Amino acid sequence: MSQTVDRALSILPLLAEGPADLGRVADRLGVHKSTALRLLRTLHGHGLVYRQSDQRYRLGARLFALAQEAMESLDVREIAHPHLVRLNETCGHTVHLAVHEDGEVLYIDKVDSRYPVRMYSRIGKPVAITVAAVAKLLLADLPEGERRAVAEKLDYPMYTVRSTPNAAAFLKELATVREQGWATDLGGHEESINCVAAPVRGADGRVVAAMSVSAPNVVVTADELLTLLPLVRRTADAISGEYSGRTPVKGTAE
Amino acid sequence: MSQTVDRALSILPLLAEGPADLGRVADRLGVHKSTALRLLRTLHGHGLVYRQSDQRYRLGARLFALAQEAMESLDVREIAHPHLVRLNETCGHTVHLAVHEDGEVLYIDKVDSRYPVRMYSRIGKPVAITVAAVAKLLLADLPEGERRAVAEKLDYPMYTVRSTPNAAAFLKELATVREQGWATDLGGHEESINCVAAPVRGADGRVVAAMSVSAPNVVVTADELLTLLPLVRRTADAISGEYSGRTPVKGTAE
DNA sequence: AATGAGCATTGCAAATAGTGCAACATACCT
DNA sequence: AGGTATGTTGCACTATTTGCAATGCTCATT
Numbered sequence: 183m184s185q186t187v188d189r190a191l192s193i194l195p196l197l198a199e200g201p202a203d204l205g206r207v208a209d210r211l212g213v214h215k216s217t218a219l220r221l222l223r224t225l226h227g228h229g230l231v232y233r234q235s236d237q238r239y240r241l242g243a244r245l246f247a248l249a250q251e252a253m254e255s256l257d258v259r260e261i262a263h264p265h266l267v268r269l270n271e272t273c274g275h276t277v278h279l280a281v282h283e284d285g286e287v288l289y290i291d292k293v294d295s296r297y298p299v300r301m302y303s304r305i306g307k308p309v310a311i312t313v314a315a316v317a318k319l320l321l322a323d324l325p326e327g328e329r330r331a332v333a334e335k336l337d338y339p340m341y342t343v344r345s346t347p348n349a350a351a352f353l354k355e356l357a358t359v360r361e362q363g364w365a366t367d368l369g370g371h372e373e374s375i376n377c378v379a380a381p382v383r384g385a386d387g388r389v390v391a392a393m394s395v396s397a398p399n400v401v402v403t404a405d406e407l408l409t410l411l412p413l414v415r416r417t418a419d420a421i422s423g424e425y426s427g428r429t430p431v432k433g434t435a436e
Numbered sequence: 437m438s439q440t441v442d443r444a445l446s447i448l449p450l451l452a453e454g455p456a457d458l459g460r461v462a463d464r465l466g467v468h469k470s471t472a473l474r475l476l477r478t479l480h481g482h483g484l485v486y487r488q489s490d491q492r493y494r495l496g497a498r499l500f501a502l503a504q505e506a507m508e509s510l511d512v513r514e515i516a517h518p519h520l521v522r523l524n525e526t527c528g529h530t531v532h533l534a535v536h537e538d539g540e541v542l543y544i545d546k547v548d549s550r551y552p553v554r555m556y557s558r559i560g561k562p563v564a565i566t567v568a569a570v571a572k573l574l575l576a577d578l579p580e581g582e583r584r585a586v587a588e589k590l591d592y593p594m595y596t597v598r599s600t601p602n603a604a605a606f607l608k609e610l611a612t613v614r615e616q617g618w619a620t621d622l623g624g625h626e627e628s629i630n631c632v633a634a635p636v637r638g639a640d641g642r643v644v645a646a647m648s649v650s651a652p653n654v655v656v657t658a659d660e661l662l663t664l665l666p667l668v669r670r671t672a673d674a675i676s677g678e679y680s681g682r683t684p685v686k687g688t689a690e
Numbered sequence: 691a692a693t694g695a696g697c698a699t700t701g702c703a704a705a706t707a708g709t710g711c712a713a714c715a716t717a718c719c720t
Numbered sequence: 721a722g723g724t725a726t727g728t729t730g731c732a733c734t735a736t737t738t739g740c741a742a743t744g745c746t747c748a749t750t
Binding site: 240 | 437438440441442444445446448449451452453454455474475477478479481482483484486494495496497498499500501502503504505506507509535537538540542544559560561562
Binding site: 439440470 | 696697699700708
């Protein structure tokens with residue numbers, strides 16, 4: 183909607199790929215160097231872009247601070263965290279919390295596995311939306327129309343042979359998930375990693391977040407992991423209760 | 437330098453304070469609502485801003501992803517991490533890694549204490565620049581002129597009675613730190629917390645990062661913490677060696 | 691139900707603010 | 721020294737953004 187801002191913001195993902203010099207930025211944006219320079223200067227003024235000693239630009243410090251603050255203002259996260267920790271202490275595996283936003287699903291919290299073999303993931307990283315158990319739960323809750331629209335627009339990369347191959351299969355899976363109220367990812371993203379997930383619901387019953395337990399085959403088989411499902415669901419329900427204000431929060435006066 | 441972009445970017449810190457509706461954003465920016473709307477729409481288009489169900493705006497998901505990517509492209513962090521972990525395993529206390537950027541110092545990595553009493557800090561959070569041990573090291577390395585300029589511009593909040601009170605005291609402290617090659621913060625930020633820190637240097641000898649070990653009084657006294665100094669310095673030196681390419685990296689072929 | 695207040699949204703004409711050009715400056719390499 | 725590649729500035733032009741006023745929308749109140 184605003185050309186100048188649009189161009190300026192396009193610089194950020196570009197720099198996320200790695201540091202770039204003025205010429206490169208101008209080229210990629212398709213604008214004159216002087217234009218790119220002024221945009222970069224403005225971004226720099228706000229700390230979103232940093233100019234390193236070799237004159238090249240990269241993403242700046244303020245970005246971290248902003249992301250931090252944004253994260254802290256997510257109250258589901260705040261409420262869920264202790265539950266995630268407790269669940270991790272009980273079962274020992276990696277626990278994730280994810281939310282949906284504008285067609286992307288991303289992890290907003292994570293408690294690492296106690297086992298030496300850990301799966302790779304990062305808070306803030308968008309998840310493999312077509313296969314992740316948490317993504318299925320979050321998308322399954324969308325209204326019919328929106329769900330179809332999102333599913334059609336997605337790419338369906340075949341991470342493994344068990345990955346969701348296309349929109350039709352995905353929608354079918356979402357219907358199942360919606361029905362049963364929980365989801366799994368059995369080797370759909372990484373051959374040897376399985377997840378079970380359950381939804382966190384707000385006061386109106388809508389899914390506001392999803393949590394999952396993930397573990398590699400070498401630690402527990404898929405069947406063993408599935409025995410944790412009741413526990414995962416109970417934990418998610420506990421978070422839902424607290425989030426929607428139904429359950430008084432333990433250890434908090436007032 | 438670019439008014440439109442400048443205004444748009446000013447929205448981000450504003451939203452970091454918490455969700456805001458259109459009117460509020462327009463007011464704070466000092467522009468007409470329609471203008472604010474178009475700016476927000478552009479930000480939204482890039483995922484930096486999200487519109488929640490109650491129509492208010494808050495910071496968006498892409499921000500997390502960008503911050504993550506930026507973080508991952510910092511190679512000091514990559515190299516330092518295993519060293520921080522090892523140091524934490526040895527001494528058990530919280531270990532931090534910080535860098536300096538445009539007058540701000542911020543944590544880029546952290547390994548939490550094994551003790552139940554932990555200090556509060558967050559990766560990405562700007563540190564208390566006038567008192568933190570890592571900040572002293574990073575600023576002490578700046579060229580004379582720049583160091584003075586930065587010191588004069590800072591605020592000197594008295595977090596505790598031991599906080600650095602003013603620019604003169606700060607510059608004196610920086611001179612000492614520069615001389616001795618390590619720094620401490622003994623209750624300057626939080627009454628009961630002490631830190632010892634050492635610098636990580638690049639091939640040219642310039643300080644590129646600083647690391648610290650922090651622990652509350654209730655766990656170890658300041659004197660006991662100081663006995664860790666040689667270990668902290670050795671760790672920092674090991675990182676420096678690897679970062680500047682002098683030391684071949686353990687466990688990596690080629 | 692109906693009214694109205696409060697907020698978001700759109701089209702439009704005025705002019706401000708952003709653009710690309712070309713010239714200049716600077717660093718680096720041969 | 722000369723030349724190339726890159727970053728930087730001043731300026732004239734016009735495309736872009738702006739604020740206004742009018743329109744929709746949603747929700748609370750009577």
